[in-house]
Amino acid sequence: MNTPVRLGIVFVGALVIQLTVFVDVRIFGVAPELLALVAVVAAFFVGPERGPVIAFVAGLLWDVYLPTPLGVSAVIFAVVAYVVATLNEGLFHDTRAQLVGVVAVGSAASVIGYALLGAIVGEGGLISADLIVIALVVGAFNAVLAPIAAPIMAWALAAEVDRR
Amino acid sequence: MALTQRSIGKSRHRMILLVLTAITLLSLDLSSFGPLGTAQRLVRDLLHPITEVAGAIVSPFSDAWNAVFDYDDLEAQNRLLTERIQQLEGNELAVEAERAEFERLRAATGVDVRPDLARVTATVVRGGVGNFDDDVITIDRGSQDGVRAGMAVVTNAGLVGRVERVDATTSAVLLLTDTDLIVGVRLADTDEVGLGHVDPDDVSIFIVDTGLEWPEDGNESLLPALDTVVVTAATSRYPAEIPLGRIVEILPGDEDMLTMHVRVALANDITDLGFVSVLLAEGVDQVPLDEPVPSTSIPLTTTTSAGEGS
Numbered sequence: 001m002n003t004p005v006r007l008g009i010v011f012v013g014a015l016v017i018q019l020t021v022f023v024d025v026r027i028f029g030v031a032p033e034l035l036a037l038v039a040v041v042a043a044f045f046v047g048p049e050r051g052p053v054i055a056f057v058a059g060l061l062w063d064v065y066l067p068t069p070l071g072v073s074a075v076i077f078a079v080v081a082y083v084v085a086t087l088n089e090g091l092f093h094d095t096r097a098q099l100v101g102v103v104a105v106g107s108a109a110s111v112i113g114y115a116l117l118g119a120i121v122g123e124g125g126l127i128s129a130d131l132i133v134i135a136l137v138v139g140a141f142n143a144v145l146a147p148i149a150a151p152i153m154a155w156a157l158a159a160e161v162d163r164r
Numbered sequence: 165m166a167l168t169q170r171s172i173g174k175s176r177h178r179m180i181l182l183v184l185t186a187i188t189l190l191s192l193d194l195s196s197f198g199p200l201g202t203a204q205r206l207v208r209d210l211l212h213p214i215t216e217v218a219g220a221i222v223s224p225f226s227d228a229w230n231a232v233f234d235y236d237d238l239e240a241q242n243r244l245l246t247e248r249i250q251q252l253e254g255n256e257l258a259v260e261a262e263r264a265e266f267e268r269l270r271a272a273t274g275v276d277v278r279p280d281l282a283r284v285t286a287t288v289v290r291g292g293v294g295n296f297d298d299d300v301i302t303i304d305r306g307s308q309d310g311v312r313a314g315m316a317v318v319t320n321a322g323l324v325g326r327v328e329r330v331d332a333t334t335s336a337v338l339l340l341t342d343t344d345l346i347v348g349v350r351l352a353d354t355d356e357v358g359l360g361h362v363d364p365d366d367v368s369i370f371i372v373d374t375g376l377e378w379p380e381d382g383n384e385s386l387l388p389a390l391d392t393v394v395v396t397a398a399t400s401r402y403p404a405e406i407p408l409g410r411i412v413e414i415l416p417g418d419e420d421m422l423t424m425h426v427r428v429a430l431a432n433d434i435t436d437l438g439f440v441s442v443l444l445a446e447g448v449d450q451v452p453l454d455e456p457v458p459s460t461s462i463p464l465t466t467t468t469s470a471g472e473g474s
Contacts, residue, residue, distance in 0.1 A: 012211065020219040023290045024226035030295055048175040056182045060189075064204045067297050067328075067336075069193040075186035082179050115296065121190060124344040126296050134295045 006156040007042075007054060011061050014038050019065065030134050032141035033107055034149075035062040036077060040106035041146065041153040043081035044099055046160045047089055054157075055081030068118045068126075076113040080106050096147065103146040108139030209332045219289075241436070281404055282444040283318075284309050288437050289334060299342035301325075305442060306333045314401060316443045321431040322407035323347070323396055324440050335442075339434050341367040348401070349408060351376075351426070353392035360428070367435065369427050370394070370408055376424040378416055387414050387424070394428045403445035407431055 014034040022031035039058045043051030059074035066073060084106045088098075112135050115126040192200050231238065286303035293302075305311050307330050315327045317337045325339040338345055343364045349372055350357045358375030372394070379386035388411060395405040409430040417423030 012214070015211070016215050016218045017222075019215045019290065019293055020222045021226060023293060025229045033295070049171055049178065052175070052179055052182055056186070061207075062294075064207045065293050067300055069190050070200060070204065071186040071189035071193065074189070075183055078179065078182045078186070082175065086175075111295065118296070121194065125299075125342070138295065 003157060003159045006158075007057075010038060010152055010156045011035070011058055014058075015061055015065070018062075027141065028133065028137055030137035030141070032145055033062075033111065033138050034142075034145070035059065035073070036080075036107045036110040036138070037103060037142040037145055037149050038153065039077040039081050039110070040084055040103050040142075041099070041149050042157060043085040043106075044088055044102055045153060045157050046085070048082050048085035050160060051085040052078040052082045068114070068123045069121055072117050072121065072123075073110075073114055076110050076117055080110045080113065083109075096150075099150060100143045100146050103149075104139040104143035107142035108135040111135040111138045205331050208334070212331070212333055282310075283441040284311065284444060285439060285441050286335075287439055299325075299339045299345075300328065301337050301339060301437065303335050303337055303440060303442070304333065306331045306335050308332050309442075310444050311335050311442050312446060314446055316396070316402045316404075316406060317440050318406055318443060319432055319437070319440055322409065323402070324432055324434055324437065326401075327442060337440070340370070340430065340432075341434050347408070348397040349394050349428075350397045350405065351388045351392055351394055351411070353388040354386075356388070357397045358426070360426075362430075363427070368430055368433070369412070370430050372426040372428065373417060376417070376426060378421045378424045382421060388426070390414070394426070401446075403443055406443075 014037070018031070018034045022034070025031070035058045039055030042054040042058070045051075046054065055077040056074045059072075059077035060070070062077075063070045063073045084102055088102060112131065115131050118126040189200070284305050286305040289302045289304050291302075292298045292300050303317075311327055311330050313327055313330050317324045317327060323340060325337045325342075326345065327335050328338040329336040340347070341362050343361050346359050346361050347370075348357060348359055349370075351372075356376055358372045360370055360372035360374070363369040363371050390411055390413075392411045394408045394411060396402040396408060397405070409428040409432075411426055412429045413427040415425045415427070417425045
């Protein structure tokens with residue numbers, strides 16, 4: 001199985017879990033953002049060249065189900081993935097603790113970025129006092145799920161990681 | 165591993181391309197470019213069977229989660245429902261007796277609830293999928309069942325929302341709790357029409373804050389009575405006069421007592437829906453020009469006399 005097929009399976013799996021499990025399973029009314037998690041972990045593994053492209057596709061799939069126009073999540077995920085991958089390449093060594101930290105910050109940033117860009121394109125009600133709480137809970141939730149997502153993404157991106 | 169200048173340049177170029185692609189998609193989607201909407205519908209329709217099966221598999225887990233973390237809420241709801249059933253059983257005979265009175269009042273107020281309108285009953289499949297769409301639910305009826313965007317979604321108690329997006333077998337419904345959803349309404353008591361939305365601070369209250377005028381001479385006896393039924397206006401985008409709720413408070417809309425704000429207690433509990441009906445008829449998008457539309461502007465005569473006085 002080649003990388004695009006594996007990634008497709010992971011994206012659809014994450015989306016289906018998001019649409020079924022995390023409609024009900026929430027903490028403080030907030031669900032994790034699995035597609036953002038996938039995007040950040042992908043960027044962590046494959047770097048700033050391919051990471052943003054994978055993140056963009058993940059965001060595009062998520063946009064299909066969101067009330068905001070197509071492309072909002074996609075561009076935000078891509079930008080976050082680019083920043084995450086660039087900082088990760090330049091500053092750190094790869095460790096599990098680092099992955100959890102990067103996922104927490106990257107996921108929270110993607111939530112805030114989505115709300116800001118969504119508001120700019122005219123979607124009302126995205127920016128409120130709850131935004132910080134949502135971003136923090138999503139960051140924490142995704143960080144907890146990162147150790148589960150990492151081996152799955154490592155499987156999906158095996159060929160890409162080897163290439164690097 | 166440090167990045168080489170070449171790879172930095174390459175990744176920047178890719179980022180620029182991705183941003184430009186996103187801007188193009190955003191522009192096309194915002195201008196309702198047909199093929200883009202069709203492609204999104206196709207993706208949702210393709211994935212629907214998978215999500216349906218997965219939903220059935222994980223539902224025991226979700227139920228268990230709700231049972232553990234929302235047990236108090238469930239218990240309270242159960243108690244309320246039991247009380248409600250007892251109350252409804254007790255009311256059954258009274259309702260029969262009051263049916264004739266209701267018909268008489270309906271004729272007197274001119275509320276056209278049109279029970280003959282074709283409708284399709286739907287189950288709420290899920291609530292909002294993300295963290296910012298609490299006001300959207302997905303129902304298990306779509307274009308194959310005759311559902312179209314813009315149709316009214318109701319329960320027996322009244323209006324719930326409007327169909328926002330239609331796929332082949334499911335539809336997304338924008339609930340009244342979205343404070344951006346503006347609804348044209350009519351006060352059954354006085355026949356005045358106005359525009360309103362749900363109170364952002366209390367989603368059980370609907371505020372009519374546009375189009376209603378305070379009685380000219382300040383005569384409060386001309387105000388609509390509390391408890392007056394409020395329905396969607398027949399000239400709104402809804403196909404019939406659908407009950408919204410009852411007036412609980414009437415306030416002046418401004419210091420000069422020119423306009424009026426009306427607070428309405430919604431008849432529906434929109435935060436907890438299991439089943440809804442879609443009215444299979446479309447309303448009008450625009451109020452016809454020959455219909456009288458109330459204005460909040462100061463009448464010309466008043467302006468003139470004020471000008472003369474100054």
